[in-house]
Amino acid sequence: MQLALSDYSRGAELATALISTAPRVWHGVEKLTSAAEVDDLLAAHGFAGSCTPAELGDVRDLRAELRAIVDEIVDGEGVDAVVRRASTLATGGLTLGGGDRPDWVFGSDAGLVDGLAAVTGMGLLGAVRALGAQRFRACAAAFCEGAFVDVSRAGRRRYCMPDLCGNRVNVAAHRARRRSAG
Ligand SMILES: [Zn+2]
Numbered sequence: 001m002q003l004a005l006s007d008y009s010r011g012a013e014l015a016t017a018l019i020s021t022a023p024r025v026w027h028g029v030e031k032l033t034s035a036a037e038v039d040d041l042l043a044a045h046g047f048a049g050s051c052t053p054a055e056l057g058d059v060r061d062l063r064a065e066l067r068a069i070v071d072e073i074v075d076g077e078g079v080d081a082v083v084r085r086a087s088t089l090a091t092g093g094l095t096l097g098g099g100d101r102p103d104w105v106f107g108s109d110a111g112l113v114d115g116l117a118a119v120t121g122m123g124l125l126g127a128v129r130a131l132g133a134q135r136f137r138a139c140a141a142a143f144c145e146g147a148f149v150d151v152s153r154a155g156r157r158r159y160c161m162p163d164l165c166g167n168r169v170n171v172a173a174h175r176a177r178r179r180s181a182g
Helices: 005-019 035-044 053-074 079-090 112-130 162-181
Strands: 002-004 095-097 103-107 136-138 147-149
Touching: 002 005, 002 112, 005 035, 005 053, 005 103, 005 112, 005 147, 035 053, 053 079, 053 112, 053 136, 053 147, 079 112, 103 112, 112 147
Parallel strands: none
Antiparallel strands: 002 103, 095 103, 136 147
């Protein structure tokens, strides 16, 4: 897995997607139960990678580390310390690539977990440096313990999984309005 420095937002989005599979976000239910699901998650974000069953535990450990980094920024911990932690993840396999448009490329094709750590670590690093710590947020849905990095242009994202948490909040608000109206 490799990712160009200029494309950090894809790495941050992948980090958010990975964080959003954790039992903490799903009221105790693990959403990353097989190596094939890791592959599906990567493919959904445009990355090629093949996870082995033996690597699944390491991917979950990486997910916990990414969540810890996001939480530290959300909680207002010093960004510098967080940047150091994300950098440790991101240092794998830094090379100059990009063909006609040379760019620093992070990642590794040697091992899935190393490549994933580099890509997501670089994503968090790029996001905090290019967009700022305020783009790291807890999910605004009261029932959700998710967290995410907002790499959208407008920067107004409120939910870790907009289709799910955002819709559930809208439905609840709609029901409340109907109750108060009726
Ligand atoms: Zn959420």
